[in-house]
Amino acid sequence: MPPLRLNPTLFNRCRASSRPRLLRPALLPRFLAAQARWSSATTEPNQPDPDGGTQGAPSSQKHIKYTSESYPEIKRDSKFGGLSEKHVQYFKELLGTESAVIDGFSQDATDDLEPFNSDWMRKYKGHTKLVVKPGSTEEVSKVLKYCNYNMLAVVPQGGNSGLVGGSVPVFDEIVVNMSRMNKIRDFDEVSGTLVVDAGCILEVADHFLAEKNHIFPLDLGAKGSCQIGGNVATNAGGLRLLRYGSLHGNVLGIEAVLPDGTVMDDLSRLRKNNTGYDIKQLFIGGEGTIGIITGVSIQCPQRSKASNVAFFGLESFGKVQQAFCAAKGQLSEILSAFELMDGPSQDLVHRVTDKKRPLEGQHPFYCLIETSGSNPDHDSEKLESFLENVMGEEIVSDGVLAQDETQIQSLWSWREGIPECLGHWGGVYKYDLSIPLPELYKLVEDTRERLTSAGLVGDDETHPVVGVVGYGHMGDSNLHLNIATRRFDKEVENKLEPFVYEWIAKRNGSISAEHGLGLAKKAFIGYSRSETMIRLMKQIKELYDPNGIMNPYKYI
Amino acid sequence: MPPLRLNPTLFNRCRASSRPRLLRPALLPRFLAAQARWSSATTEPNQPDPDGGTQGAPSSQKHIKYTSESYPEIKRDSKFGGLSEKHVQYFKELLGTESAVIDGFSQDATDDLEPFNSDWMRKYKGHTKLVVKPGSTEEVSKVLKYCNYNMLAVVPQGGNSGLVGGSVPVFDEIVVNMSRMNKIRDFDEVSGTLVVDAGCILEVADHFLAEKNHIFPLDLGAKGSCQIGGNVATNAGGLRLLRYGSLHGNVLGIEAVLPDGTVMDDLSRLRKNNTGYDIKQLFIGGEGTIGIITGVSIQCPQRSKASNVAFFGLESFGKVQQAFCAAKGQLSEILSAFELMDGPSQDLVHRVTDKKRPLEGQHPFYCLIETSGSNPDHDSEKLESFLENVMGEEIVSDGVLAQDETQIQSLWSWREGIPECLGHWGGVYKYDLSIPLPELYKLVEDTRERLTSAGLVGDDETHPVVGVVGYGHMGDSNLHLNIATRRFDKEVENKLEPFVYEWIAKRNGSISAEHGLGLAKKAFIGYSRSETMIRLMKQIKELYDPNGIMNPYKYI
Incomplete structure (x- = not known):
């Protein structure tokens, strides 16, 4: 069954003929089926991206620069001890199994260490010579106690899927990888x-x-x-x-x-x-x-019995805000996601994947709305009434409603596929920001204008920037501002920073809504936090980690 | 309109005659109306109780013992400075208006200070001679800075509605009352x-x-x-x-x-x-x-358009758990409260208020279920289907469904009125506990058995204990164990403590689910927290308040 297609013109025509409930999902497909043109084919992402999306590894297997080269201002802290054979021996004995210790000290294990030394974005790379994988809380305790006593710096590492370089070493910090504690x-x-x-x-x-x-x-x-x-x-x-x-x-x-x-x-x-x-x-x-x-x-909450996903095209960010307020008010307790994608982000996804778009024509904005509830009939009715409202009032210009799980996944791919597609041309400058809702999208416009007027954006190889796009979790006032580039370019970077951070600071936003600080945002915390707060944070760090061995060179 | 009355016998009779939807609220009242016997009269509580209930001030205007007499083991810390005329003068000049300072130093202001020195339960009483009411954050800052410099101890005070003596002084701590900062x-x-x-x-x-x-x-x-x-x-x-x-x-x-x-x-x-x-x-x-x-x-979430309240009688705590699971599963996103009241608690409310009970007969357990949602029809349908299930399966023995706001309030009064009524005979030993759900009510049974077998419970004046009751927020595994007494009695106390705390510690529960530690629970934190955690907490206290002027003698 094709996805249910809706648009206000059709809706109003229906309404004029006094059939106000014609949007009922069970009815509409029958007379609109012929117009459905959107394919539900999906692409399998290579690599997850914690933006709430999926992102492919950069297309070219580029050389990863050492973080210590990219950030020459960061120097290895001489208070930390160097790794010795004695240390390695201790960990091998402690953790017992061979596989729990990867050691580049006494042998060349560069390839084995590589996945732990660098991040999946291939943006950060450390010099660690030792990865330990404790299998219990007690082993973690012994590892840290030993490192603390011997002033050996440590990087805790989970799935290493972060976006700010927080989970890889900068210099020779020991990686404490948690993958064996997986029960x-x-x-x-x-x-x-x-x-x-x-x-x-x-x-x-x-x-x-x-x-x-x-x-x-x-x-x-x-x-x-x-x-x-x-x-x-x-x-x-x-x-x-x-x-x-x-x-x-x-x-x-x-x-x-x-x-x-x-x-x-x-x-x-x-x-x-x-x-x-x-x-x-x-x-x-x-x-x-x-x-x-x-x-x-x-x-953990109970799993919802019903799930619906709708995808809309809208003419302005003002309309997106209206749709959000309507969704909050009318979908209320069943609203589970309200995601924003701008037109340029969808254009780039289309250029890369060549998939048929969910909607005919192009729109300046798109949003994806998901409901989750315990009663499929009730949820459909609420959604229907919401659709009547946003289409009748012409808040949205066009829309589709997924009819099955495959279509749900397919609509989500237009949101989740953005980060992957942005990486297609080379690198991406990524900002994860909290901004008061009314101004949320203005940053994208201001940034695009700034880069365009500097002559940095264009369709050919002479321009470093492919496009400036905005998407994100509208429901949380969380914007992902992404600048897709053909190459990392100092001029682009200079235009972006500190511009973006100053823009955020003026509006009391956050320079890191959900990605954290890591190495990438460490220097910019002052744009979101006062000196007092930073001082209080440093007190906490000092209290718990007086030797400073935990994840050094990062955070605050 | 009388509240809608439901019970499984009637329900099953209806079902046998193949009218499975007869529980629809619009229909049932018509044939059950004659049987409705419950009055919706409510009593106005004198005084709120933060138990999620309302509690009257103890009926007799008993003399309030100074906390320093009830807890002779607590000594005034000699590091704190004493109040001088100079200090009072400073605060008067700082806060400007006369009404912002109540001073018992240079004059007798005992009556004026009384409401700030004692708690509404009349259980704790301090010796303060000074109450200051700053009107801005800047004034609070100046007050604390001055107190910290002069080693003057301080008690922050909000509405003074706590249950653990946290917001009143023990000795001569200065009360910083926040009532003027009310915008x-x-x-x-x-x-x-x-x-x-x-x-x-x-x-x-x-x-x-x-x-x-x-x-x-x-x-x-x-x-x-x-x-x-x-x-x-x-x-x-x-x-x-x-x-x-x-x-x-x-x-x-x-x-x-x-x-x-x-x-x-x-x-x-x-x-x-x-x-x-x-x-x-x-x-x-x-x-x-x-x-x-x-x-x-x-x-703040959006206000729900619809609200429903049902009140059930149940035969066992096992049935209450079944009803809770059914409510979570079937009412799901619209469930907004699931409150437990045991039979004895409702008997005591009945004895004190003489109100007609919501249900005929008496039941070992009662529960109150509230739904809040955005669509009244959908909510009613979900509730109806839930009622069909719990009545059809005979999980509940009897029930009523409020038909309007007055009845909603009236049903709530049987839950919210418990603390007030328990105070009718004199004092109440109150415990606020988190317990894994399956064992939640066992503590009430064990405590009742313990006090009964010691001959402490009875209907006449020779017995100190009127009753042992349990009620609380079932949805959060939060039990309020209350022992209504005619008088505070050392033997009762010795039977209760450390018994209750040991019982909780064995089950990894919390000795204070929502009331906090204050003075009342300070000594018992070890039953819920490890030595490590307490040590880490003391570090935090030391970090922020090295002089220890903030709310001394309490918490950890």
Whole structure:
């Protein structure tokens, strides 16, 4: 069955003939089927992107520059000890199995170390000579205690799917990779409380929960590779924060190891526990700078029985805001996603994939709306009434409604495929920003205007910039501003920074809505946080990690 | 219209005659109306109780013992300075207006100071000689800076509606009362973000939001007097946490003053902001021990268009659990409260109020279920289908469904009226506990058995205990165990403590689910938290309040 196509002209014609309920999904396809032209073919993404999207590895296997070369101003801190054979020996004995230690000290293991030294974007590359993979909280504790005593710097590493270089070393920091701690520890079906090892893959947990009729309250494009410990450490937001809220609300307990080896046993399974400072919250978004998360307890909602996805074209960002308000008001408790994509982002997806577009013609803006609820009939009725409103009022210009799971996935691919397609020409400058909603899109316009008037944007090889696009989680006021380029170019960079950050600071926005600080944003925190807050944060770092061994050179 | 009455016998009779939809609210009243016997008269509670209930002030105007007498083991810390005329003069000049300073130093102001020195339960009483009421964040900053420099201990005070003695002084601590900072600063209708002064009364904010078609994501019995700053400082839970989640998820920003006068300007209005440690979280549930919250930014959901309340009688706690699972599964996204009341609690309410019971006969357990949704028809249908299930399966024995707002309030009064009625005979031992759901009610049975077999429970004056009851927020695994007594009695206390806390510790529960630690639970934190966690908490206290002037003698 083709997806249900809707547009206001048709709708108003129907309405004029006094058939106001003609948008009912069961009816419309019959007389609109002939006009449906959109293919539901999808492409398989190579590589997940935590933008709530999927992103291919850059098309060319370019040489990865060492971070220490890209950021020459960062110097290795001489307080850290160097790795010796004695150290390697200690870890080998501690962790027992050969496979738990990858050692480039006594032998050439460059290829084996490569995946742990560099990020999937191939943007950051470290010089580590040692990767350890502890298999238990106790082993993590012994590793950190030893490193702290010997002043060996450490980088905690989960699925290594971050976008800000937070999970790879800069110099010779030891990588503590959590992939061996990957068990689901416990699930209680009555309360919906899940307890997992930090290295458990998000998708593995979600599949496990699906069998129990529950859902993980976080979803993002990288779910096939990202680990829950990393999600929590970076306070991942993702696609359904709008519906299920943030990890600060959903995480019930954390087990973590402090740099001195102390095990913070705060793995509560209780929804309510007002007995003292909620210290675990510091580890949510702490990016591995004060300890390593080893276990997580989280409340999981029941899985929805029904899911619907609609995809609209709109004439202006004002109309997108109107549609968002209408969705909040009318879809209310069943609204689970409201995603924004601008016209240029969809044009680039179309250029790269050559897929048929979901809608006829081109529109300045698109949005994807998802509902999740417990009663398919009720959800359809609510959606229908919402569609009547936004189409009758001509808030949206055109739209389609997915008719089955394949079409749902296909519509999502026009949102999730953006990051992958943007990488097609070379590199992408990526900004992940929180901006008050009315001005959310103005930054994209201002940036495009700025780069265009500098003569940097164009269709041929002489121009470094292919396009300036905006998309993101409209429901959370979270914009992803992306600049697709043919090559990284200093002039482009100079036009972008600090321009983007100053623009954000003027509007009290956030320079990192969900990606975190890592190495990429460390220098810019002052645009989103006051000196007082930064001072208070440094106090916390000093308190938990006085030797500074945890994930150095990054964060604050 | 009388409330709709339902019971399985009638339901099954209807079903046998193949009229499976007879429970539709529009139909049932007609043939059951004659049987309705429940009066919707309500009593006006005197005084709110933050248990998610309303509680009268104890019936007798008993003499309030000084906390320093009830807890002779707590000694005034000699490091704190004593109040002098010079200090009082400073505050008078700083705060300008006469009414902002109540001073019992140079004059006898015992009566004026009384409401600030004692709690509404008349259980705790301090010796303060000075109450200051700053009118701005800057004034709070100057007050604390001065106190910190002069080693003057301080108690932050909001609506003073707490249950653990956290907001009144023990000795001569200066009360910093926040009632003058009571403004709504800002509201954004598109995002639903509300920014308020800390001293804003919860109900005032909720009424303001009602006009904007939004709702405060926290509701509790004390809403008419409690202040939002106090709610956040105590991480209040309340009636609808089940639906809207905890303050750790909903609070977007906090402005607070640290003991040294530093203003922590973290009043973000953004849903997502991953730029450093989320320090504000330490103030949520910090109970005024590391600073004073002066402003709060919080995300508020849209107000539901429809609300339904049903009230059931059930034969066992096993059936209550079945009903809860059914409600989660079938009412799903519209379920907004699932409250438990045991038979004895309802018997006591009945004895005190002499109101007609909602249901005929008596039942070992009762529960109150509330739905809130955007479409009244859909909600009714979901509720109807749920009722069919729980009555058809004989999970519930009897039930009523409110037909209008008056009946909704009246049904709620059987839940919210419990704390008030328990105080009728004298004092109440109150425990606020998180317990894994399957064992939630066992504690009430075990406690009742323990006190009964010790000969302490009875209907006449010779027995100190009137009854042992359990009620609470089933949806959050949060039990309120209450022991209604004719008089406080050492033998009763010895039977209860540490028994209750040991019982909780064995099950990894929480000794304070939502009330906090204050003075009442300070000594018992070890039953819910490990030595490591307590040590980490003490580090935080030491970091922010090295002089220890903030709310001393309490918390950890």
